[in-house]
Amino acid sequence: MIVDLFTFGKSPFEFDVTIPKEEIELESDDAKLTTDAQIKGKISKRITQVDVDGDISAKVKTECSRCLQPIEKEFEIPFGVSFVTPENYTEEKEAEINEKDLQVSIFEGDKIDLSEIVREQILLNLPTQVFCKDDCKGLCLKCGANRNLTRCNCEENEIDPRWSALKNLK
Ligand SMILES: [Zn+2]
Numbered sequence: 365m366i367v368d369l370f371t372f373g374k375s376p377f378e379f380d381v382t383i384p385k386e387e388i389e390l391e392s393d394d395a396k397l398t399t400d401a402q403i404k405g406k407i408s409k410r411i412t413q414v415d416v417d418g419d420i421s422a423k424v425k426t427e428c429s430r431c432l433q434p435i436e437k438e439f440e441i442p443f444g445v446s447f448v449t450p451e452n453y454t455e456e457k458e459a460e461i462n463e464k465d466l467q468v469s470i471f472e473g474d475k476i477d478l479s480e481i482v483r484e485q486i487l488l489n490l491p492t493q494v495f496c497k498d499d500c501k502g503l504c505l506k507c508g509a510n511r512n513l514t515r516c517n518c519e520e521n522e523i524d525p526r527w528s529a530l531k532n533l534k
């Protein structure tokens with residue numbers, strides 16, 4: 365979803381759009397959008413930059429880091445990005461923008477890709493570990509059983525190596 369900055373006269377320009385999930389490629393094997401994403405906010409044209417801020421909501425299917433079961437996570441992401449053209453970009457500019465808790469993106473000065481904002485923000489907000497529930501027991505390291513669902517007997521049969529060393533002494 366590309367917004368052409370020359371097609372709207374007034375600033376700020378408010379938008380509320382749905383981005384088809386097919387347009388957002390997270391480039392991750394274990395995270396995919398399950399529904400279309402919603403992005404709303406406003407675009408403010410300034411002299412040397414364009415500010416875009418608002419909220420994104422999306423549902424992402426991923427898997428539990430412990431038991432690998434699929435889980436769906438809902439994201440509500442407030443965001444703020446400042447677009448600057450390569451000519452206007454300096455490190456000072458970036459520092460000034462970051463100070464206002466906004467991110468900096470370089471653009472050509474005429475178009476803003478809302479799908480790309482959604483993609484980046486979801487990736488930035490994807491936790492490195494997600495769990496299906498706080499006390500997920502995960503998979504048994506020996507037999508691979510999902511220990512939330514079944515009790516395998518591996519633990520009981522397991523002999524502490526220190527004890528087996530003692531046994532050998534006898
Ligand atoms: Zn789990």
Ligand SMILES: [Zn+2]
Nearest residue numbers: 504507516518
């Ligand atoms: Zn087991």
